[in-house]
Amino acid sequence: MTGGGRWLASFLLTTVLPILAFAVLAWLSHGSAWAWALAALAFALVAGIRSRQLSMLSQWLESPDDSRDADADRGGGEVLAKLGRRLRDDARSRETVEARLRSFREAMDAVPDGLVIVDAAHRIHWGNRAASHHLGIRLPRDAGVIIEHLVRAPGFAEYLAASDAGVPFVLQSPAARTRVYTVRVLPLGERNKLLVSIDVTDARRVDSMRSTFVANVSHELRTPLTVVSGFLEHFVDDGVLDAEQRRQFARLMSDQTARMLTLVDDLLTLSRLEADDAPASEEDVDMADLLAQLLAEGQSLSDGRHRLEVNCQGPAVRGNRKELHSAFGNLVSNAIRYTPAGGSIRIEWSVGDGDGAGTFSVCDSGVGIAAEHLPRVTERFYRVDRGRSRETGGTGLGLAIVKHILLRHQASLAIESEVGHGSTFRVVFPSWRLQPAD
Amino acid sequence: MSDHLSKQFDLELEHIRSRILQMGGLVERQLVAAIEAFSSGSLETMEQVIDSDSEVNAHEVGIDEECTLLIARRQPTARDLRLVMAVSRIVTDLERSGDKAAKIANMSRKLQRAGRQRIPRLSDIHHCGRLATDMLQGALDALARMDVDAAQQVIGADKALDEAFNAILRQLITYMLEDPRTITEALDIIWIAKAIERVGDHATNIAENVIYIVSGVDVRHTGAARKKAVEA
Numbered sequence: 001m002t003g004g005g006r007w008l009a010s011f012l013l014t015t016v017l018p019i020l021a022f023a024v025l026a027w028l029s030h031g032s033a034w035a036w037a038l039a040a041l042a043f044a045l046v047a048g049i050r051s052r053q054l055s056m057l058s059q060w061l062e063s064p065d066d067s068r069d070a071d072a073d074r075g076g077g078e079v080l081a082k083l084g085r086r087l088r089d090d091a092r093s094r095e096t097v098e099a100r101l102r103s104f105r106e107a108m109d110a111v112p113d114g115l116v117i118v119d120a121a122h123r124i125h126w127g128n129r130a131a132s133h134h135l136g137i138r139l140p141r142d143a144g145v146i147i148e149h150l151v152r153a154p155g156f157a158e159y160l161a162a163s164d165a166g167v168p169f170v171l172q173s174p175a176a177r178t179r180v181y182t183v184r185v186l187p188l189g190e191r192n193k194l195l196v197s198i199d200v201t202d203a204r205r206v207d208s209m210r211s212t213f214v215a216n217v218s219h220e221l222r223t224p225l226t227v228v229s230g231f232l233e234h235f236v237d238d239g240v241l242d243a244e245q246r247r248q249f250a251r252l253m254s255d256q257t258a259r260m261l262t263l264v265d266d267l268l269t270l271s272r273l274e275a276d277d278a279p280a281s282e283e284d285v286d287m288a289d290l291l292a293q294l295l296a297e298g299q300s301l302s303d304g305r306h307r308l309e310v311n312c313q314g315p316a317v318r319g320n321r322k323e324l325h326s327a328f329g330n331l332v333s334n335a336i337r338y339t340p341a342g343g344s345i346r347i348e349w350s351v352g353d354g355d356g357a358g359t360f361s362v363c364d365s366g367v368g369i370a371a372e373h374l375p376r377v378t379e380r381f382y383r384v385d386r387g388r389s390r391e392t393g394g395t396g397l398g399l400a401i402v403k404h405i406l407l408r409h410q411a412s413l414a415i416e417s418e419v420g421h422g423s424t425f426r427v428v429f430p431s432w433r434l435q436p437a438d
Numbered sequence: 439m440s441d442h443l444s445k446q447f448d449l450e451l452e453h454i455r456s457r458i459l460q461m462g463g464l465v466e467r468q469l470v471a472a473i474e475a476f477s478s479g480s481l482e483t484m485e486q487v488i489d490s491d492s493e494v495n496a497h498e499v500g501i502d503e504e505c506t507l508l509i510a511r512r513q514p515t516a517r518d519l520r521l522v523m524a525v526s527r528i529v530t531d532l533e534r535s536g537d538k539a540a541k542i543a544n545m546s547r548k549l550q551r552a553g554r555q556r557i558p559r560l561s562d563i564h565h566c567g568r569l570a571t572d573m574l575q576g577a578l579d580a581l582a583r584m585d586v587d588a589a590q591q592v593i594g595a596d597k598a599l600d601e602a603f604n605a606i607l608r609q610l611i612t613y614m615l616e617d618p619r620t621i622t623e624a625l626d627i628i629w630i631a632k633a634i635e636r637v638g639d640h641a642t643n644i645a646e647n648v649i650y651i652v653s654g655v656d657v658r659h660t661g662a663a664r665k666k667a668v669e670a
Contacts, residue, residue, distance in 0.1 A: 142583065146456065149582035152463025157456070172470075 015046050057083075114181070114197035117188060122146050122160060125192070134181050134197040135171075147195070160185060160193075171197070180204055216381040220263055220396065224256035259395075266397040269326070270380070273404040279320030284435050287349045287360075288312045290325060294347060298332045305341035313350040314358050316435040319409045327405040330398045331362045331425045337394065339366030339422070356431035365422040374415055378403040409433065447512055451521060454504055455581075458525050458532070461497035462578040464490065465532050468539035469574065469637060473567030476546040476630060484550070487543035494536035501529045520654060524647040528581070531640040531647075535574065538633040538640075545630045549623065557613050557623050563631060566602045570634045573599065573641035580648045592645035593657075599638040606631045 019042040027035035060080055105128075108115060114131030118124055124147050127139050135151050142150065148157040151171070159169040168182035179201045188194040231249045235241070241249070295310045302308065317324070335345045343365040351358050369377060373384045381396040406413055410430050417423035468487050475483035505526045508514065514522055573595050580588035610624040610631075646657050 136579075145583060146452070149456065149459045150579065152459055152466060152578060154460075154464045154467055156463075157460055 019043055019046065053079075056080075112199070114195070116147065116195040116197075118147050118193050118195065120191040122148060122193075131195070131197060134199065135183075135195075156183075159183075160195075168198075170200075213380060216396075217267065220381065221260060224259045227256045228253050263395045263397070266395045266401060269401055270397060270404065273323075273401065273408065277408060279323055279408055282318055282320055284316040285319055285321045285324055286316050287314055290321070290328065291347060291349060293325070294328055294332050297329060298336055298345065298347075301333055302336050302345075306336060306339055307344040309344070309346045311346065311348045311350075313348075314434065315351070317358055317429055318433045318435065319429075323405045323408070327402045327427070328360060328362075330402050331427075334398060335362050335364035335366065335423075335425075339364045343422075351434065356434070358429040358431070358434045360427040360429070361424055363422065363424040368419040368421055368423055369415070369417040370419050371417075374417065377415065378413070447514075447518075450504075450508055450512070451514075451518060454501065454508065454522065454525055457497070457501050457504065458528055459578060459582055461494060461501065461529070461532050462574070462581075464494055464497065465536045465539065466571065466574055466578065468494070468536055469542075469567070469571050472539040472542040472546070473564065473571070473634070475543060476567075477564050479546070479550050481547060481550060484543040484547040488540050488547075491536055491540040494533060498529050498533040502526060505529075517651065517654070520651045524651045528644050528647050531643045535637050535640045538637050541633045542630050545626050545633075549626050557610070557620050557627065562602065562606045562609065563627070563634070566599065566606060566631060566634045569595065569599045569602060570637040570641070573638050574644075577641040577644035577648065580645055584648065584652050586649055586652050589645035589648040593642050596638050596642045599635060603631055603635040 019039050022042045023035045023039040026038040057079065061083070109129040111128055112130055114128065114134035116124060116127035116131045116135065116137070123144050124137065124139070124142055126143070127135075127137060131137065132139055135147075137145075137147070137150050148160060153171055156169060156171065168184045171181045171183050172179075179199060181197045182200050183195055183197045186194045186196065231253050234249065235246075291310050291312045295308055298308050332345070332347060339345060345365075346361075346363045348361045348363070349358070350361075369384055373382075376382045377384065378399045380400045383394075383396055403413060406427060410433065412428050414426040414428065415423060416426070468490055471483050472487045474480075475487065505522050508522055509519075512518075573592050576588055576592040576595070579585070580592060607628065610628055613620045614624050643658070649655060649657050
């Protein structure tokens, strides 16, 4: 309202009034014909000035620069200045909006879940980076492509059409077939839809690992239990067993219960090791002493069937003696169990020249491990040869325990092996765990 | 796609494309499952692949009918006509690929049931299968995006698949020469490898049809030089 009023006032003052004044003057001095002619001339003049101002304005709009603000003439100058200010404000607010949009996009790209917006016809509008990986779409190139044309997994189109967000759709990614994603559809605004994809590969793997573990434990415990319960049934049904048979059965049963006990002990050790990341207490472990103990235990296990050597060349190591003893003992007993009679086993403790790392190694001349088994031997219940492992009294958990103990001591396990020639298990401790040489 | 006066026409063309790509998705899954089943020996998966072949066939009949109806009712011209013609050709290629997947599953089942394991389950077959499924996926992606460059890549990849197939043949021949008892098994595996190799050819055909839709040039049965010319 006020703008309109101001315009009317300035129009009256600068255009209508001078024309009227000229016309009245001319009329008074020269008569009506002259008055009309002069009014028309004045009108044309005013129109000319206005049109020049307009053309200047349009020129300025095409290439606005501040210098022209100054030498613009009276009427146009104010308009130009206002326009210039408005344009600068617009540019500034556009920059702000763009900056916000950019940081929003960056934030969306950082989200690990895939996000895609599709319209009512399921054409892709926008998606973040994770979505490109998950769904095999390329943005921004694929904007406008119907999403089920690219995600062609059977059932996906139906799921999208039904749009029932209750149950997510399980998708084997078109890009990487080994990964599994769940996709959920959420309504977005009036007609659009938001697709959210989540990588569930690891969750599924953990699930399957857990169920395999439970199945393995049950199986391992079931075998000895079946033997024991079989004998017990025998005792109940058949009262007339002679003393010799009775004694033999009892011995077999006690063997089996001993196996179960070892297994349960190993499981408890593992779960205790998993429960906390660091040993309860650490001390400087005298390696010469520990190696002597390992040798004595090894000799009693080997019972003279193997040649055992010990070579200790290094300082004490900082760690939990009980745990280190258990880890090293496991490696030594493995070496003895997998080396045929007459073979040799060498236990060594030495310090590397370059990096100062301490290496404990057990080298045997035993059966060896085929290359394809090497990456998996530290998995729980992973056995290269099921029969042999059980007959020598293994639980399938030994190397898993070793691995866990070494992790707690920041040590690494390296295995070199050749079938028929023997294996070398190397445990490498970082130099800071070794007692500095005096 | 271009806009027509009749919105309905656009929708019908889009629908045909959607249907053929859905059929493609089904064949893709069948193929991946069939090759996976060959390696893992899962009888259940093999049965599933063999059963779902009828689903693919139903798609073929449905899409063919849709194409015929669209030509009769709309008399499409230029790019629209090329699309409809190409789709009706792609349908055949997809249906054949589906047959090949079923064949792979069938042969694997035969091997599995007979308990023949003289020849280790060659990882080369898996490699070959991966190449073929990648090609099929690439061809269908090119169709979805109407992407000539991607279609060219698919056509170029066929050579690697042929080489992988020949490598399998040589390997199997070695087995057969060493021990004639492996011949029955080797022949079955050759059928499987041949089926995979054929899927690559069908994927190439699909890619050629994508080029035909977009550029209007028929590159079938032409040398690589000609295909390059299209690209330029």
